[in-house]
Amino acid sequence: MRTILRHWVLCFSIVACGWHISFANAAGALPEYTVKAGYLYNFAMLTEWPANSLGASLELCYLGHEDLGAALDALQDKVVNNRRINIRRLEALGDAKECQVLFVSEVGHSDVSKLMREIAGRPVLTVTDDENVARAGMAIFLRPESKRLVFEINNNVAKSVNLNISARLLRLARGGGSE
Amino acid sequence: MANPIKQKIILALVAGLWAAPTVAAESTALDVTQVPIEQLVQTEFIPASRIARQISDAPSAVSIVTAQDIRDYGYRTLSDVLKSMRGLYVTSTLIQDSLGGRGLGHPGDYAGRIMLMIDGYAVNDNVQNQVFIGDDGLIDVELIDRVEFIPGPGSTSYGNNAFLGVINVTTKRGRDIDGVQLGAGFGSENANQRMQRFSYGKHLDNGAELLLSASRYEDEGRSIVFPELSAVGLGDHDFRHMKETDNHRLFFKGSYEGWTLEFGNARYALYDDTFFDNGVPTEVGRRDSSTINDNGFISLNYDAELNERLKSSSHVYYGQYLFRSDYRDPTIDPGNPDLPYVQLNNGRWWGTDVKFVGTWFDNHTVLFGAELRNNYQQKLSDSSASDEPLIDTSARTLSLYAQDEYRLTNNFAITPGFRYDHDSRNGGAFSPRLAGVYQPWSSSTFKLSYGNAFRYRNPWEDTLVAIDPNRTTFKQEVVSTTELVWQQQFSSKSRLTTSLYHSHITNVVAEFHKEVTTDGQEIGLEHITDDGMRLNTSYIHQYVENNLGPHIANVPHWLAKLNIAKPLLQNQLTAGFEVQSIGPRYKFVNLSKAKSETLANLTLSSSHLIENANVSLSIRNLFNTYATDIAQPGYVSDLRLLPLPRRNLWLQLEYNFR
Numbered sequence: 155m156r157t158i159l160r161h162w163v164l165c166f167s168i169v170a171c172g173w174h175i176s177f178a179n180a181a182g183a184l185p186e187y188t189v190k191a192g193y194l195y196n197f198a199m200l201t202e203w204p205a206n207s208l209g210a211s212l213e214l215c216y217l218g219h220e221d222l223g224a225a226l227d228a229l230q231d232k233v234v235n236n237r238r239i240n241i242r243r244l245e246a247l248g249d250a251k252e253c254q255v256l257f258v259s260e261v262g263h264s265d266v267s268k269l270m271r272e273i274a275g276r277p278v279l280t281v282t283d284d285e286n287v288a289r290a291g292m293a294i295f296l297r298p299e300s301k302r303l304v305f306e307i308n309n310n311v312a313k314s315v316n317l318n319i320s321a322r323l324l325r326l327a328r329g330g331g332s333e
Numbered sequence: 334m335a336n337p338i339k340q341k342i343i344l345a346l347v348a349g350l351w352a353a354p355t356v357a358a359e360s361t362a363l364d365v366t367q368v369p370i371e372q373l374v375q376t377e378f379i380p381a382s383r384i385a386r387q388i389s390d391a392p393s394a395v396s397i398v399t400a401q402d403i404r405d406y407g408y409r410t411l412s413d414v415l416k417s418m419r420g421l422y423v424t425s426t427l428i429q430d431s432l433g434g435r436g437l438g439h440p441g442d443y444a445g446r447i448m449l450m451i452d453g454y455a456v457n458d459n460v461q462n463q464v465f466i467g468d469d470g471l472i473d474v475e476l477i478d479r480v481e482f483i484p485g486p487g488s489t490s491y492g493n494n495a496f497l498g499v500i501n502v503t504t505k506r507g508r509d510i511d512g513v514q515l516g517a518g519f520g521s522e523n524a525n526q527r528m529q530r531f532s533y534g535k536h537l538d539n540g541a542e543l544l545l546s547a548s549r550y551e552d553e554g555r556s557i558v559f560p561e562l563s564a565v566g567l568g569d570h571d572f573r574h575m576k577e578t579d580n581h582r583l584f585f586k587g588s589y590e591g592w593t594l595e596f597g598n599a600r601y602a603l604y605d606d607t608f609f610d611n612g613v614p615t616e617v618g619r620r621d622s623s624t625i626n627d628n629g630f631i632s633l634n635y636d637a638e639l640n641e642r643l644k645s646s647s648h649v650y651y652g653q654y655l656f657r658s659d660y661r662d663p664t665i666d667p668g669n670p671d672l673p674y675v676q677l678n679n680g681r682w683w684g685t686d687v688k689f690v691g692t693w694f695d696n697h698t699v700l701f702g703a704e705l706r707n708n709y710q711q712k713l714s715d716s717s718a719s720d721e722p723l724i725d726t727s728a729r730t731l732s733l734y735a736q737d738e739y740r741l742t743n744n745f746a747i748t749p750g751f752r753y754d755h756d757s758r759n760g761g762a763f764s765p766r767l768a769g770v771y772q773p774w775s776s777s778t779f780k781l782s783y784g785n786a787f788r789y790r791n792p793w794e795d796t797l798v799a800i801d802p803n804r805t806t807f808k809q810e811v812v813s814t815t816e817l818v819w820q821q822q823f824s825s826k827s828r829l830t831t832s833l834y835h836s837h838i839t840n841v842v843a844e845f846h847k848e849v850t851t852d853g854q855e856i857g858l859e860h861i862t863d864d865g866m867r868l869n870t871s872y873i874h875q876y877v878e879n880n881l882g883p884h885i886a887n888v889p890h891w892l893a894k895l896n897i898a899k900p901l902l903q904n905q906l907t908a909g910f911e912v913q914s915i916g917p918r919y920k921f922v923n924l925s926k927a928k929s930e931t932l933a934n935l936t937l938s939s940s941h942l943i944e945n946a947n948v949s950l951s952i953r954n955l956f957n958t959y960a961t962d963i964a965q966p967g968y969v970s971d972l973r974l975l976p977l978p979r980r981n982l983w984l985q986l987e988y989n990f991r
Binding site for chain 2: 191326
């Protein structure tokens with residue numbers, strides 16, 4: 155037993171020696187919700203809404219964790235395409251129709267169909283990080299892929315509510331933005 | 334504890350790990366709106382910690398273990414996973430692990446009274462209703478995405494065997510592996526303990542997902558010393574190389590649109606050169622035995638959305654089970670001590686299940702379906718008893734079920750449901766359940782449920798009843814359970830779960846008692862700190878009595894657990910620490926009690942140490958405690974305790990080719 159133990163300690167020390175090499179790799183990594191906030195800002199910037207649907211501000215609404223809210227607060231009052239962003243945590247599903255961007259993060263399945271009925275036909279850019287919610291017919295699905303966050307675009311959903319997603323964004327989407 | 338100085342050093346190290354400040358990887362200075370999207374898609378992210386959400390809508394106090402837990406705590410078998418869950422414990426017989434909880438702990442007892450499902454397929458065999466959770470388990474834990482344990486009667490949904498609870502295993506998808514993954518493990522618990530695994534997973538452009546995995550696990554057993562044996566005049570028995578294990582597993586999962594095809598097989602072979610009786614060393618009895626367990630299944634599932642308000646799920650499955658033990662036993666025919674014998678169990682079954690979920694009416698979600706299961710082979714034989722099979726039978730079960738979730742108000746819903754099973758050998762069984770869920774505030778949930786579950790007598794129990802007139806002759810046993818659950822969500826990062834339950838089993842099958850009553854309380858707290866440390870702790874207390882008295886073997890009065898996973902060195906390393914304590918419990922037969930025991934494990938893991946690789950080192954039984962399991966009846970003399978492994982290590986490497 156003692157020799158086995160010594161053997162193991164040796165193995166582990168060798169592995170530990172390689173430690174510093176790996177530090178550089180993850181140095182540029184950002185917290186999940188910060189990256190998601192960055193994506194939402196870019197989605198808003200690279201999407202065109204029908205002219206009559208926009209007010210003075212761009213309403214960016216979300217459903218989800220308070221930590222997500224804290225990260226999104228960094229976007230408050232930032233200007234995108236000459237409009238000031240207003241971050242709103244969705245209190246009632248009925249308020250969803252007043253949003254331009256709606257991010258649905260980790261909500262119960264049953265609420266989603268109700269939410270979809272509320273915003274049916276309205277020019278709301280729907281984004282989610284939940285696969286089940288994505289299947290309910292969201293425009294953009296954010297998902298992890300080997301340590302990075304990538305996104306899929308369902309352009310049919312966006313087009314059906316007269317949202318024009320820029321070619322620059324479609325190009326970066328996984329699958330190039332499926333039709 | 335053998336070496337107090339060493340223990341103190343370890344203790345100090347562990348304490349140091351948890352006291353070490355975590356440098357939060359927040360980048361407050363960074364303005365994320367200044368990062369162009371082309372750069373965002375290249376940026377690595379640090380996953381946010383969250384408390385896992387329950388997938389199943391069961392009205393009970395569900396426990397969840399995720400792939401992250403499996404990695405952070407270095408779980409190697411499903412037993413390790415289940416041991417960490419509120420109210421469950423595992424007893425090892427050296428050959429097989431058996432699960433205990435909610436008032437039952439007889440090795441072999443709980444396995445038949447709990448259902449294990451892999452992606453919706455029930456894996457219990459049809460001869461002894463066993464579930465395999467140790468090295469003989471059907472699936473590598475590295476392929477598991479999450480495990481949910483749903484305590485309480487599950488027959489309303491799943492019928493036979495979903496008696497005290499259901500374990501739902503969800504496997505990973507092809508994209509979770511994404512390429513080729515090679516795994517290797519080395520352990521010090523047994524001689525030459527090692528594991529190799531090859532997995533391939535892919536999410537194809539047409540939407541299809543593939544996952545293919547093959548693994549091998551082998552060891553040459555460990556030396557087990559029984560110091561207590563000297564107390565009864567047998568000297569210090571040292572069983573060396575008491576078993577040699579060779580385990581092969583194969584798993585395939587393919588899905589395309591609504592279709593999912595799965596195939597799984599595990600072959601577990603064991604060779605002993607000591608005296609055994611049911612896996613327990615004895616002075617006399619079985620020796621030179623080789624044992625093979627071979628389990629496999631094919632399952633095809635099709636999910637369809639028939640229209641906006643009606644969904645269906647159709648399932649066809651086939652399963653098989655083979656157990657073969659070749660052995661010699663000089664006690665059977667002392668004149669011919671080298672005569673070989675064979676014990677053989679064979680089971681085959683297929684079934685089909687069609688289920689619908691309708692949302693035609695506002696505030697109602699209606700579920701209904703039917704299942705047909707054909708246990709067309711159920712065979713047991715033992716050449717030491719007879720050349721003819723002890724039992725060779727078959728049975729068909731037809732089942733109908735329905736339930737309605739009725740949302741009376743915004744925060745109150747009731748779910749009545751029932752299932753009726755008719756078995757050609759064991760007759761009809763009706764399993765009703767009524768559950769109410771009340772959410773006075775969004776952060777508080779109260780669940781009250783009452784339900785019945787049943788279990789048919791299995792062919793192995795038929796043979797027990799045939800040879801022992803003292804055993805009960807009931808063909809099915811029924812449990813009625815009332816449970817009150819309160820879940821309090823203090824924030825998205827803190828959740829308290831408490832449960833009070835009372836269950837009453839009647840017509841206990843093939844036993845010496847007829848009824849069992851259990852009363853229990855459970856409490857669990859999950860919390861995630863701001864720097865990403867995950868904490869999960871639980872305590873349960875249970876009081877069990879059968880109609881012969883309160884002396885139920887291997888049922889502890891209490892269980893306490895603590896799991897902490899902490900990211901260290903800017904998320905470069907994760908330390909997973911767990912402590913499990915088990916209260917006093919009766920030994921078999923002589924009714925003396927085993928003392929309470931505590932075991933701790935520590936796992937250090939990192940996916941940053943080597944690019945594209947995950948490395949983890951687990952120290953099991955960290956403080957090198959002498960601990961024991963209650964041994965099965967038949968164990969040598971009156972000791973009835975089986976020593977557990979002392980401190981041992983497991984090193985695991987996983988390399989991804991993408």
